[in-house]
Amino acid sequence: MLAEGKLLWEDCVWIGMERNGNLGLEQMRSEIFPILTKDKWKQYLPKLGVHYFGIFSKNQEQIDQEYRDVRLQIQQLLYDGGETEREKQKIEIRRLIHSEEKKLLREKVFKSISFSYFNSVKRLLVDSIYQLRSELYHWEEKKRKKESELGLSPKGELDQRKVWEVDFQSKKIHSESARKLAYLELQQAMSLLPGVNFVLDTGLTERIRIFDPNNIKTSFDENHPIRKKARLQMELAELDQESLDNDWKPKLILGGYLGKNGNAGFPLQNEIYGLSFGVQANLGGTSFQTNTQNGIQSEGNGIQRIPGYGPQPVGPGENSFQSGSIGLFDDIGRNKKIFDSKMSLLQAKSEWKQSEILVLNQIQSTEIRLIEIYSKYNLYLENTKSNLYQHRFKKEERNQGIISEIEYLKSEEDVFIGFETLLDHYFQYLTTALELVLLIGEDPFDNRYYKLESKTVPNDLTIVLEHWKQNTSSENRKINEPKLKRTYPFLMEDPYETR
Numbered sequence: 414m415l416a417e418g419k420l421l422w423e424d425c426v427w428i429g430m431e432r433n434g435n436l437g438l439e440q441m442r443s444e445i446f447p448i449l450t451k452d453k454w455k456q457y458l459p460k461l462g463v464h465y466f467g468i469f470s471k472n473q474e475q476i477d478q479e480y481r482d483v484r485l486q487i488q489q490l491l492y493d494g495g496e497t498e499r500e501k502q503k504i505e506i507r508r509l510i511h512s513e514e515k516k517l518l519r520e521k522v523f524k525s526i527s528f529s530y531f532n533s534v535k536r537l538l539v540d541s542i543y544q545l546r547s548e549l550y551h552w553e554e555k556k557r558k559k560e561s562e563l564g565l566s567p568k569g570e571l572d573q574r575k576v577w578e579v580d581f582q583s584k585k586i587h588s589e590s591a592r593k594l595a596y597l598e599l600q601q602a603m604s605l606l607p608g609v610n611f612v613l614d615t616g617l618t619e620r621i622r623i624f625d626p627n628n629i630k631t632s633f634d635e636n637h638p639i640r641k642k643a644r645l646q647m648e649l650a651e652l653d654q655e656s657l658d659n660d661w662k663p664k665l666i667l668g669g670y671l672g673k674n675g676n677a678g679f680p681l682q683n684e685i686y687g688l689s690f691g692v693q694a695n696l697g698g699t700s701f702q703t704n705t706q707n708g709i710q711s712e713g714n715g716i717q718r719i720p721g722y723g724p725q726p727v728g729p730g731e732n733s734f735q736s737g738s739i740g741l742f743d744d745i746g747r748n749k750k751i752f753d754s755k756m757s758l759l760q761a762k763s764e765w766k767q768s769e770i771l772v773l774n775q776i777q778s779t780e781i782r783l784i785e786i787y788s789k790y791n792l793y794l795e796n797t798k799s800n801l802y803q804h805r806f807k808k809e810e811r812n813q814g815i816i817s818e819i820e821y822l823k824s825e826e827d828v829f830i831g832f833e834t835l836l837d838h839y840f841q842y843l844t845t846a847l848e849l850v851l852l853i854g855e856d857p858f859d860n861r862y863y864k865l866e867s868k869t870v871p872n873d874l875t876i877v878l879e880h881w882k883q884n885t886s887s888e889n890r891k892i893n894e895p896k897l898k899r900t901y902p903f904l905m906e907d908p909y910e911t912r
Contacts, residue, residue: 484672494662
């Protein structure tokens with residue numbers, strides 16, 4: 414905004430999307446998914462730990478006892494029924510869902526800025542026409558007052574002109590207010606404070622080329638974010654149900670330890686080592702767990718810690734234990750989990766079908782509206798050309814005194830109202846076409862419905878505007894001086910986010 418020159422459409426979009434707080438927040442949230450994936454990968458790695466255990470007994474009438482045990486423990490998951498892999502897939506799907514949500518948010522911000530920009534440019538153009546007309550009216554007003562003083566203008570016509578002037582000034586005040594409100598709306602869409610000033614380049618109509626939508630066959634974007642998000646949510650629900658269906662598969666865990674113990678303080682004297690093997694399973698809500706451990710005590714006395722039984726003394730040689738437990742129907746919420754899983758899958762499938770219907774209907778309804786607006790635009794364009802043509806004759810007739818001044822002003826009013834209606838339908842076409850372009854996944858600056866050129870291009874609207882300006886101003890000034898088009902990334906997508 415501090416650069417020289419006026420802001421183009423591309424500039425406003427770029428500034429607004431860079432400053433939007435919600436987009437920045439969603440970008441930060443996306444950084445959690447690599448962290449979650451990395452944590453799941455750690456499930457495949459062996460778990461290492463250093464364990465210390467000590468017992469000291471110095472009681473009266475008892476022999477003093479001192480025992481220390483330090484060991485390095487390792488545990489490796491051998492098999493979990495594919496649950497870890499499914500969890501990784503769920504994280505990846507959630508990342509993709511978040512990516513589609515970011516696209517939808519970007520499209521929403523992009524449309525908000527673009528629509529506000531179109532409205533601002535339209536109000537600037539309408540206001541410029543009011544200003545040109547006001548300048549001409551003030552110049553002719555001096556002439557009319559002089560004629561009235563000389564008695565060359567009837568008093569009744571002067572009163573009629575005063576009524577017309579009140580109506581014109583009212584419309585001019587409304588136009589100025591609408592322009593300022595559109596400017597504030599654009600500032601808000603660009604996440605700027607009301608006090609931040611910038612100047613818009615109003616040459617959009619000279620840089621954009623629109624095409625007849627009747628000759629275009631609309632395609633359907635299979636990877637529109639709404640459709641893709643619904644498909645991903647269905648995949649996520651299927652994985653959740655698959656996890657529940659496979660929770661009966663056992664988990665196999667292999668472990669071991671290596672260390673030393675002793676009864677005479679550090680350094681420890683006796684070497685110890687051993688292996689363990691465990692099985693965990695869930696059978697219809699009934700949990701099953703076993704654990705087997707085999708260890709070797711080289712010399713001296715040691716302590717073997719048996720789960721559920723506490724420490725047990727062991728001597729030199731081989732020491733082992735086996736344990737097992739069954740929890741009968743200890744997962745009392747299993748049936749509800751199964752029901753919730755089925756409901757989630759049915760809901761995801763229903764939302765997917767509805768999203769397909771929604772997007773396809775939106776595309777077709779938007780296309781119908783676009784064709785209607787384009788037809789009306791051409792209709793009002795021809796009407797404006799006709800009004801301009803008739804206005805030339807009215808101007809000659811007024812100069813020759815054939816018609817009164819008020820009749821000439823009424824003719825000028827027809828041209829002016831036609832211009833407002835024409836500009837309204839022109840920018841309606843751009844907003845509707847942009848909405849359709851985003852639905853079908855095309856470049857919002859270069860697509861089958863319009864194209865933003867890098868230089869000025871001749872078109873009917875700018876020609877008509879120029880003719881009107883030449884008729885209402887003695888100076889041959891150009892309304893718009895557009896700059897070269899500046900290119901920005903499409904909707905600021907991340908590298909992995911493609912349709």
